[in-house]
Amino acid sequence: GLYWVKINLANLMDGAEDWTGTASDKASFDDRAAWVDANHDMLLYVADNPLEMQSLWCDNKTTKKNPSFQRIAAIKDYALAVREGVSKVPVQLDGACNGSQHWSAIRRDPEIAKLTNVSPGSKPQDLYQYVANISSEKMFETDDADPENWSWKFQQRWPDGLGRKLVKRATMCDAYGITPHGVRKYVREEGHLNWVTETLGKEFLAGAVNEMTSLTLHGLDGAMVMSNEGKDYVRSISDAVSAVGKPLQWTVPTGFRVTHKYPEYEPRVSQSTLYNKKYRMEATFGQDNGELDAKGANLGIPPNYVHSLDAAHLRMSVNRMHQAGINQFSMIHDSFGCPASDVETMRTIIKETFFEIHIQPQLALLHADAEQQLGAELPGPPATGTLDIGGVLRSDYLFG
Numbered sequence: 001g002l003y004w005v006k007i008n009l010a011n012l013m014d015g016a017e018d019w020t021g022t023a024s025d026k027a028s029f030d031d032r033a034a035w036v037d038a039n040h041d042m043l044l045y046v047a048d049n050p051l052e053m054q055s056l057w058c059d060n061k062t063t064k065k066n067p068s069f070q071r072i073a074a075i076k077d078y079a080l081a082v083r084e085g086v087s088k089v090p091v092q093l094d095g096a097c098n099g100s101q102h103w104s105a106i107r108r109d110p111e112i113a114k115l116t117n118v119s120p121g122s123k124p125q126d127l128y129q130y131v132a133n134i135s136s137e138k139m140f141e142t143d144d145a146d147p148e149n150w151s152w153k154f155q156q157r158w159p160d161g162l163g164r165k166l167v168k169r170a171t172m173c174d175a176y177g178i179t180p181h182g183v184r185k186y187v188r189e190e191g192h193l194n195w196v197t198e199t200l201g202k203e204f205l206a207g208a209v210n211e212m213t214s215l216t217l218h219g220l221d222g223a224m225v226m227s228n229e230g231k232d233y234v235r236s237i238s239d240a241v242s243a244v245g246k247p248l249q250w251t252v253p254t255g256f257r258v259t260h261k262y263p264e265y266e267p268r269v270s271q272s273t274l275y276n277k278k279y280r281m282e283a284t285f286g287q288d289n290g291e292l293d294a295k296g297a298n299l300g301i302p303p304n305y306v307h308s309l310d311a312a313h314l315r316m317s318v319n320r321m322h323q324a325g326i327n328q329f330s331m332i333h334d335s336f337g338c339p340a341s342d343v344e345t346m347r348t349i350i351k352e353t354f355f356e357i358h359i360q361p362q363l364a365l366l367h368a369d370a371e372q373q374l375g376a377e378l379p380g381p382p383a384t385g386t387l388d389i390g391g392v393l394r395s396d397y398l399f400g
Contacts, residue, residue: 001091001340003029005081006036008091008340009043009074012067018056028123029396036078046072047079063191081340090330090337093347093399097127098334099175099306101398103227105358106309108384112227117397118354119387124397127223128164131171135219136161150211157195162215166192170216174224177231177302183220184213229382231302233363237370238301240378242294248301250369252312253357260304262296263288305366309357310334316353321346336399351393358389 010032013023020038027035036043046053050072057071077089095101096117104112113119115127139162142151154162169186170178187193187209196208221228238260241248247261266289314331321329321338324345330337338346363381371378392398 001087001343002081003033004091004340004343005074005078005087005089006033008089009078010035011092012071012074013057016056016059016071025400026124026126029400031123040082043075044079044082047076050076087340090328091340091343092330092335092337093343093350094336095310095334095399096124096397097172097175098310099172100127100224100227101354102306102309102313102358103175103224103230104387105354105389105392106362107226107230107382108387108389109226110385110387112224113387113391115223117395117400118389119391120394121397124400126164128168128171131216131219131223132162132164132167133219134222135167135215138215138218148207150208151215153208154211154215165190166212167216167219171220171223174220175227175302175306177299178220180213180217183216184209187212187216226385230363233381234301234305234366235298237366237378238297239294241370241373242292242297244374245292246373247292248297248370249373250305250308250366252308253360254312254315256308256312256315258304258308260297260301262293262300264291264293265289309362313350313353313357316356317346317349320349320353324349334399347399350399351395354398355389355392358392 007029010023010027011025013019013035014025016023019035019042021035023032023035025032042056046056050057057075058068059066059071073089077087081087100112101116101118103109104116104118110119112127114121115125115130117125136158139151139154139158142149142155145152147153169190170183173182173186188205193205193208193212196205238248247259249257249259251257310333314333314336317336318329318331321342326338326342326345328339328342336346336350361381361384367378367381
């Protein structure tokens with residue numbers, strides 16, 4: 001398992017500076033292990049002197065999902081592994097934009113399957129940069145050097161094109177039916193446009209956010225054509241069932257029956273007193289009026305449908321791993337972890353269970369479920385692409 005201790009460490013050190021070479025979770029597994037080997041002596045020194053060498057593992061820039069303490073834990077675990085042959089930190093392997101992995105398999109989309117490592121390749125691919133490149137093409141269409149033209153100003157800021165981080169959050173959430181409002185929220189929250197406020201003033205930020213949102217949506221629409229067709233189809237199925245006053249139901253590959261029920265709620269008035277002043281508030285909780293919220297069901301079906309499949313994938317994988325003798329797990333959504341010595345078994349099982357789910361025509365099964373509920377015929381799913389789903393069994397980087 002020492003090889004996988006190295007991979008886990010290199011993944012966590014992605015972006016760390018002042019080391020020999022650059023750790024990258026976009027490199028091949030062998031290149032990641034080679035980075036650890038090249039920094040072996042320094043890693044052991046850091047493990048023994050973590051406070052003295054804090055600058056080598058502490059990330060003072062990342063505000064969300066800061067990796068600092070995972071890094072030092074992995075460094076100390078590496079030292080323990082090479083000195084005593086023991087590892088106590090789980091090795092985590094993450095899906096490559098997991099929601100889009102599922103949509104690429106559902107739709108048999110060869111392009112997105114390649115970019116999310118559902119298809120085999122010699123090194124990891126990068127869907128985020130692909131989307132950023134399409135957005136950049138749109139940005140570079142303008143050559144109007146107008147100070148009020150945000151695409152032109154973005155070109156001055158990013159003359160080589162937009163980077164993957166600018167579109168990452170939106171692309172990650174696209175598989176779940178992200179709205180323009182959601183994209184705008186991520187553009188604002190991620191801080192990539194803070195320079196606008198700092199250099200031009202706060203009043204200019206809204207214009208910059210709107211333009212970056214437009215570019216991001218253009219990139220997503222250009223990349224996710226087949227995925228979007230799939231989302232539109234599940235919405236149409238949900239609408240058809242909602243129209244007769246029923247919640248859509250379907251069965252996932254584990255046998256779990258999903259009920260996609262969005263009830264309407266009657267507002268309840270809440271009275272409260274604070275500092276001798278009375279406040280009246282309306283809230284929409286607790287009072288199910290017996291009717292169904294068709295709009296809520298329409299908005300919720302893309303994320304809920306995909307999440308039902310990735311939850312089934314996790315559950316199938318854990319059950320199969322337990323049957324194979326693995327009894328320690330570190331799992332959440334699209335990050336699967338286990339002891340280093342069990343990683344090879346886990347990787348095989350992850351691919352096998354993903355294949356078992358998607359060798360079945362999932363949209364056709366959903367269509368059949370809905371027709372049975374309605375007792376009537378519905379339009380069939382859109383035609384699928386040319387992807388050979390069997391390739392996932394040979395993919396090294398489905399989870400990496």
